[in-house]
Amino acid sequence: MxxxxxxxxxxxxxxxxxxxxxxxxxxxxxxxxxxxxxxxxxxxxxxxxxxxxxxxxxxxxxxxxxxxxxxxxxxxxxxxxxxxxxxxxxxxxxxxxxxxxxxxxxxxxxxxxxxxxxxxxxxxxxxxxxxxxxxxxxxxxxxxxxxxxxxxxxxxxxxxxxxxxxxxxxxxxxxxxxxxxxxxxxxxxxxxxxxxxxxxxxxxxxxxxxxxxxxxxxxxxxxxxxxxxxxxxxxxxxxxxxxxxxxxxxxxxxxxxxxxxxxxxxxxxxxxxxxxxxxxxxxxxxxxxxxxxxxxxxxxxxxxxxxxxxxxxxxxxxxxxxxxxxxxxxxxxxxxxxxxxxxxDIVETITNDELRFFVSYTNPELFQSNFNASDLKVVVKNYLTSHVDNLIVIYNKIYKEYDITQAFPDLSEAFKQNLEWFYEEFEQAYHEDSFSVKKGVNTLTLYLQWLVDYARVKEETQEVGFANEFIYGLLALVSFSHPLLPDFSYRLKSGLNIQSPIVWKMHADTKIGDLNPITSLF
Known part of the structure; x- marks a missing residue:
């Protein structure tokens, strides 16, 4: 409703x-x-x-x-x-x-x-x-x-x-x-x-x-x-x-x-x-x-x-x-x-997504917490940009070597179950009765790492359909990241040439144009 x-x-x-x-x-x-x-x-x-x-x-x-x-x-x-x-x-x-x-x-x-x-x-x-x-x-x-x-x-x-x-x-x-x-x-x-x-x-x-x-x-x-x-x-x-x-x-x-x-x-x-x-x-x-x-x-x-x-x-x-x-x-x-x-001043030196990521990671939800510029660089690199860079490498390889269909017919049950678990975690983080940007950012970090590892394992075994699953995982990332990192979400949406507006569950009927290589998302 x-x-x-x-x-x-x-x-x-x-x-x-x-x-x-x-x-x-x-x-x-x-x-x-x-x-x-x-x-x-x-x-x-x-x-x-x-x-x-x-x-x-x-x-x-x-x-x-x-x-x-x-x-x-x-x-x-x-x-x-x-x-x-x-x-x-x-x-x-x-x-x-x-x-x-x-x-x-x-x-x-x-x-x-x-x-x-x-x-x-x-x-x-x-x-x-x-x-x-x-x-x-x-x-x-x-x-x-x-x-x-x-x-x-x-x-x-x-x-x-x-x-x-x-x-x-x-x-x-x-x-x-x-x-x-x-x-x-x-x-x-x-x-x-x-x-x-x-x-x-x-x-x-x-x-x-x-x-x-x-x-x-x-x-x-x-x-x-x-x-x-x-x-x-x-x-x-x-x-x-x-x-x-x-x-x-x-x-x-x-x-x-x-x-x-x-x-x-x-x-x-x-x-x-x-x-x-x-x-x-x-x-x-x-x-x-x-x-x-x-x-x-x-x-x-x-x-x-x-x-x-x-x-x-x-x-x-x-x-x-x-x-x-x-x-x-x-x-x-x-x-x-x-x-x-x-x-x-700080968003002149880093992107606002990086600032939003760090203040989520260190947010004073329950207790006083601390901002430190050195910590920001380490946290953002280790938990955000390094994972995203890995995703870009995998994406560009898929873009060159695989034929991606828009219908996503080969989503395995294991992949769909994993994705549903992440949806539930994010929904709990963002719901008014249990709202927590710390939980949101921790779930986002976990999802980035999981998607990288999932794609690497599937690629090594040359499993059928892994490329479609990976692209579908990036569609979900557009949704998952949007509340916390809206500019990143829009850049990823543009990089994937998504024609539809962002909704919470980017379904298989999402309109995607021809894929293009992605160089950076920050």
Whole structure:
């Protein structure tokens, strides 16, 4: 049955370009999943955008002595270019505009009118020197849960949300001056009212989650959930547009819910959108969300609760696929300390397929993992390019010496059984309930080696039909490699002169023109 897959990844903060650590995470994984579902014949929308209203854009702009809005727009386009260079194809990559702001304001106003957003007075730290209230990127402190250094809103280390005012040893970002406390009236979402509903919703899908996320959610939902600030006293961001809160903006993590809705249905001309058609179609649409573990609270607790609170019968995510931090030479990527490799730079020296292969091989799915340039060269050579070179040698010999028929009449039972085993392994790797690019790349490596060995053994025994089987095996490789290595897949398809579009199972009726010699696939 044909399905609609709605796939999202968190909008990246446009305070800089994407480095290899970013590429290893949800953007790449979601692209692999989207490509797999597309060749399976399903309708796929992959949505994200740039998080223009993040306070991190402001603090970076202040450090660079530039305008935050100009900085955000500049890096929106750079991020888009970097994604393209890595063959990460996001259908709806939203640059927030007036239409986006209207959609967000309407979403928040709906919740306000329903009475699920309440006015409350709470304390904030305030910097007289900087002239602003301190929250999110504007404040530094330590996590009350794990004691790691943190900013406001969320602790990247343990994933627990925090109240910026209660951070131990709090200080203002960009200032060493004394901070003072001030009481401020704001709008808050009483998320605790949805804790039991969240438990019921999440319980059936725990088994599809990675262990770290399971543990975090069970911990978070075992005790009362703190009120979530819908508005912040600030001038940078989307105005609340509710009487009495003209001097406040909407929290970007609440903005993200309607923002992703809008991103999922935009077209290049920003025509009017029909969100309900996609987000209320429970019978056929599956919402699969990819995210870094550090964003887990927002996507797995806050966002579903906000959707529940709308009373609009919106679809909720069926799967959350997380990743941990990717390190560079065993230390965190750091732009400020120049400990970084930019995605656009590395694909100038290697193909994006080679980069995608290595970040799959070393992917931080369950634990932090490490990027090392020397390791990349060894891994790619030993497990990818050497096998492919061997396949090219065998193919060119077959091209010269054998008469290849398109009907593939001589596929042995043993060959078909082996091929079916690989199909099942890849399908498990790419399925939303067991998704793993590490399993995908390991299966791909195994398949490359198996196809080389199979052809060599059959050639030595001069077994009838081995040449047809080998070409059929290359057809399967076009499909198998496409989610992980799309450019390689297209080059192999071209080299085999395949006239048909790529589908998951390249059947015997695939249209193939006259074979040509292949010199290289990288």
């Amino acid at each position: 044909k399905k609609n897959y709605l796939i999202t990844a968190p909008p990246p903060t446009p305070n800089g370009d994407l480095h290899v650590g970013h590429i290893s995470g949800p953007y790449f994984a979601a692209d692999v999943f989207a490509r797999y579902q597309t060749v399976r014949g399903h309708d796929v929308v992959y949505a994200s955008g740039s998080d223009q209203n993040q306070t991190y854009v402001v603090t970076t702009a202040e450090r660079l002595k530039t305008n935050p809005k100009e900085l955000g727009i500049k890096y929106h386009y750079k991020i888009r270019e970097s994604l393209d260079k890595c063959s990460i194809n996001i259908n709806g990559f939203l640059l927030p505009d007036d239409q986006h702001a209207d959609l967000v304001q309407q979403f928040i106003f709906k919740l306000y009118k329903l009475g699920v957003i309440k006015e409350k007075e709470k304390e904030y730290w305030y910097s007289e020197e900087l002239g602003r209230y301190l929250f999110e990127a504007y404040i530094n402190g330590f996590c009350n849960n794990c004691y790691a250094e943190t900013k406001g809103g969320i602790c990247e280390s343990c994933g627990h949300p925090n109240d910026s005012f209660n951070l131990p040893l709090a200080s203002a970002t960009g200032s060493k001056s004394t901070i003072v406390s001030k009481k401020v009236k704001g709008l808050y979402f009483e998320i605790e009212n949805y804790r039991e509903a969240l438990k019921r919703y999440l319980e059936p899908i725990y088994q599809t989650m990675r262990p770290h996320l399971q543990k975090l959610l069970k911990d978070l939902l075992s005790k009362p959930l703190a009120d979530f600030p819908i508005s912040y006293p600030s001038s940078y961001g989307i105005p609340v547009n509710i009487h009495g809160y003209e001097d406040q903006v909407i929290n970007v993590w609440a903005e993200m819910v309607p923002g992703l809705m809008g991103a999922s249905v935009i077209d290049k001309d920003r025509n009017p959108v029909d969100i309900d058609k996609l987000w209320k179609n429970k019978s056929t649409t599956k919402l699969v969300q990819f995210l870094g573990f550090d964003n887990s609270y927002f996507f797995t607790v806050l966002h579903p609760a906000l959707l529940m609170a709308c009373n609009e019968d919106y679809i909720l995510p069926s799967n959350f696929i997380t990743n941990e931090f990717y390190l560079l030479d065993n230390f965190k990527f750091s732009t400020s300390q120049n400990h970084v490799i930019w995605a656009r």
